[in-house]
Amino acid sequence: MSVDPRLFTLYTEAEVARIAADLGERRQIETRFNYVGAGAGHWADMAAWMLTVDGANRSLRETLALLDVLRPWLLATLDPRRQTRVVDLGPGDGTPAAALLGMLPAGTEYVGVDISAQLLAVAARNLAGRRFVPVRRDFESESLDDLVAPPGTQTVVLLTGGTLCNTADPAGTLRRVAGLMRPGDVLLCGVRLDHPESRTSFALAPGDDDLAPHEQVVLDLLGITPGGYVPERGYDPERRERYIRVRLTASVEVDFGAGRVVRIGRGERVRLWRYHHRSHGEMRALIAAAGLAATAEASSADGQFLLVGAVRGSGPGAGEAADLAVDARLAGEGARGDAGE
Structure with a gap:
């Protein structure tokens, strides 16, 4: 045929x-190829549906709740004297990005990176009024070097919705992410951990x-x-x-x-x-191996959904030097009230 x-x-x-x-x-x-063309609209419909349900399909709602929990850590970590921009790897329909940008100064530049031009257009519509820079690119295989921020600008990399664990090589993807970050830049990485459910x-x-x-x-x-x-x-x-x-x-x-x-x-x-499927400890090891220091995290009440806040260190092995200095308030109780189950 x-x-x-x-x-x-x-x-x-x-x-x-x-x-x-x-x-x-x-x-x-590969999953990412199905979000091109008509797949973009289909995924937007799926995302809208996921915002209305609990139980097994609550991943988008958990992402939004955990982003809110990590808001104090994020604002305390970023340097208010420097310009901030967001680089979102796999933005979907833009829902998590809208929540994140709502925490940051008006005029924050937003760079959406996806293989699907159509899905980037969906995100652009949902982020109308933002400084949206769409980049059509396969971030699993194509260079990200041109996305490194210029001096004086700090970057928040957004990698949520379990996108990391959908990639062919999560460890390699994290190394690529670390490569576009300068010392002091922040990664917000959301995954669903291994669990019988x-x-x-x-x-x-x-x-x-x-x-x-x-x-x-x-x-x-x-x-x-x-x-x-x-x-x-x-x-x-x-x-x-x-x-x-x-x-x-x-x-x-x-x-x-x-x-x-x-x-x-x-x-x-x-x-x-x-x-x-990766455990909490395995996620810590992957982040550290990429040269990133995980310094905060938030999890759902049942421990299935995890959002890690990590920063780029200033030298080789910097990620290994920090043993996940977790604020206990952020690690569970803050998200507990919004858990879907």
Whole structure:
């Protein structure tokens, strides 16, 4: 089957090559590619729905609550004599960014970085009136060097919604994040920690076992239609990953052009989404290994959702020198009243 021509207008040549290689060699479609095109609107609808629900789907609400808990730490950490800007890696619909910018001086520059131009446009609409600089880029693989702030400006890097644990290499992603930070810059990193409940948690409406609309965007463009697969969701204890994938009910042959043909047999599986499960201690180690010093954190009442505030040190091993100086008030009680469960 030939792919939808829109594939070549929505994605760059390098991105199409990556999609073809991932499908052919690893039987996967990376999550970030599904937020392009119609996927942006689908995700915006999902985010709006997530603000109205509790239970397993409360991650966005927890993010907002934990950002508010860390507000005193953030304001005390930033230098009021310096200009501040926010670099948001994977801004979604802009909801967490709006909450963060509401804590910072008017006129704070906001840089949204995402592979999806359409999702950046959604965020721009929701952040109307802000100094929004959209950067269409794959922050997992492309250089971030030009995003390092000029002297005299301090940066707050926002990496929330579990985005870190959706990436192929969370440790590598944190090293890339640290590379765009100068000494004194701040990272706000939000994740959902490993927990028996989180291993079986998926953002689904009650009784809905089909793929969400944003999860099937690339499949649709490749001509792999819902009648040709069965969705599967689960947790892989060996890889310590939650996953969403499809099992094909018929063989397919996807022709990307220029001699790039991918054949997938009946019964084979294609992964569409992953979430790396990490413990609290493992997250501390990842942050320290990137050269960042975690100095504050807030967590949900049940301990599943964690927001870490970390700063960039001034020398090699700086992240290892600080042993997570946590304010006990920030570490749980402050967020307890807003917990969804």
